[in-house]
């Protein structure tokens with residue numbers, strides 16, 4: 181039985197989907213104005229593992245992750261580069277998709293762009309105003325936080341704390357400093373016509389509206405980075421409660437930070453490694469292995485040394501499995517069967533709030549057994565077992581062993597039999613280069 185740590189209740193809960201065998205999952209996606217760094221890749225990898233695991237368990241998963249393609253940061257960057265916002269967001273959306281695939285993630289089922297839902301956002305805001313949950317000012321439209329009695333439910337902050345936490349706004353337009361913008365009136369950069377004035381929707385409203393339109397009801401899982409809990413997720417919930425009279429999601433999952441020397445990886449701290457730079461020299465699946473070796477809720481303290489450890493670790497796994505794969509091909513072994521009790525243990529760890537660090541111990545154990553085993557035939561079931569696990573984690577190496585390599589291997593064996601050591605040595609070094617022996 182799967183248990184998920186729910187940020188909303190701050191405890192592990194048995195996962196009960198709203199509809200049997202179906203899972204609706206929404207993960208807040210990127211604001212597309214720059215290259216993504218290693219910290220940005222963490223939720224891309226983790227929620228892909230969640231999707232793969234739930235799918236493996238027989239759930240039909242509808243995984244939606246948005247693209248924020250209208251935002252102040254986008255407008256500033258477009259000005260800086262002297263290009264249209266749409267041109268800029270196209271470049272960085274493509275970059276995001278490419279990097280997601282590079283780190284071994286499948287793309288979500290649906291990736292809605294905020295700009296495609298502006299009409300719906302305007303209608304939603306009109307409804308909020310009509311019901312008294314938002315009010316209009318010259319500067320835009322604000323959400324009336326005091327209308328939501330359990331505001332703070334996710335971030336566990338009470339009203340006093342929230343009041344202290346929110347800097348007293350210089351914007352005299354707001355009734356309450358906690359009120360947030362659902363529509364900003366501005367003619368600066370990409371803007372849309374609306375009954376409230378020319379401007380653009382607020383970020384919190386974008387996600388709330390895309391959820392409302394796409395799912396039309398409460399969803400099972402809403403996820404994102406832990407830094408999104410407040411104010412973003414809190415404000416998404418507040419709007420949904422006010423507008424739709426139901427909660428946004430049953431389970432809230434938040435992925436921990438990726439730190440460098442105990443500090444958050446960020447542009448402003450100048451400690452950023454971009455995914456595109458890392459993968460120039462490093463196997464992206466080794467990076468993914470590093471990510472899944474840590475529990476998703478825990479921070480990762482990233483360093484080059486740590487990365488190098490995982491490069492070696494992944495290389496060992498890849499080389500050992502490649503040999504088994506080659507042997508299966510050469511000997512025409514039919515596929516084996518995953519070992520039941522090992523798979524069962526794997527499920528137990530995954531069902532315990534995706535305890536992937538403990539799954540690593542199963543992988544290491546299987547690798548030891550494979551490396552110790554002399555009889556190739558005995559390795560097949562172990563290979564099939566580890567394959568199931570690595571595919572769910574998205575770190576299974578892809579082997580392409582050409583017919584030519586197989587011929588080289590056969591010729592090597594033949595040379596050894598004939599005691600033609602000179603020829604055998606030559607062929608051997610070729611096979612070593614290819615990582616086949």
Ligand SMILES: [Zn+2]
Nearest residue numbers: 208209387412
């Ligand atoms: Zn969001």
